[in-house]
Amino acid sequence: MGCGKATKGPWSVAKFDGNTVVQAEPVLAHGFPGKVSWNIAIVMGTPGGRDKQANARMMAAAPDLLAALEAVEWQGSMFKDLEGKPYTTCPACRRAKVEGHAPGCLIGNALAKARGEV
Numbered sequence: 430m431g432c433g434k435a436t437k438g439p440w441s442v443a444k445f446d447g448n449t450v451v452q453a454e455p456v457l458a459h460g461f462p463g464k465v466s467w468n469i470a471i472v473m474g475t476p477g478g479r480d481k482q483a484n485a486r487m488m489a490a491a492p493d494l495l496a497a498l499e500a501v502e503w504q505g506s507m508f509k510d511l512e513g514k515p516y517t518t519c520p521a522c523r524r525a526k527v528e529g530h531a532p533g534c535l536i537g538n539a540l541a542k543a544r545g546e547v
């Protein structure tokens with residue numbers, strides 16, 4: 430149910446026209462000399478919250494966090510099924526991949542949100 434593929438990471442926090450932005454890694458783009466950094470988001474904070482930089486860092490970390498969660502998603506404890514075939518589980522909810530994540534699983538919920546499945 431995803432709505433496309435996100436811009437490839439890594440992303441970084443930068444200043445652009447006085448705004449705090451999250452940028453994609455610079456790439457060669459048709460019609461532009463050299464590599465160009467694309468702004469993915471202009472980041473806001475809550476009034477007086479001084480949280481703009483923290484929000485920007487969290488957004489910029491998203492591709493890395495997604496990759497980290499995908500790397501560990503089914504790398505929990507190792508078990509063997511009734512036929513002796515080994516399988517691993519989600520380290521958060523302890524369910525096997527064939528069962529899918531338990532409702533409320535932190536890893537399952539975060540990945541579903543990132544993949545546009547919720």
Ligand SMILES: [Zn+2]
Binds near residue numbers: 519521522524529536
């Ligand atoms: Zn899980």
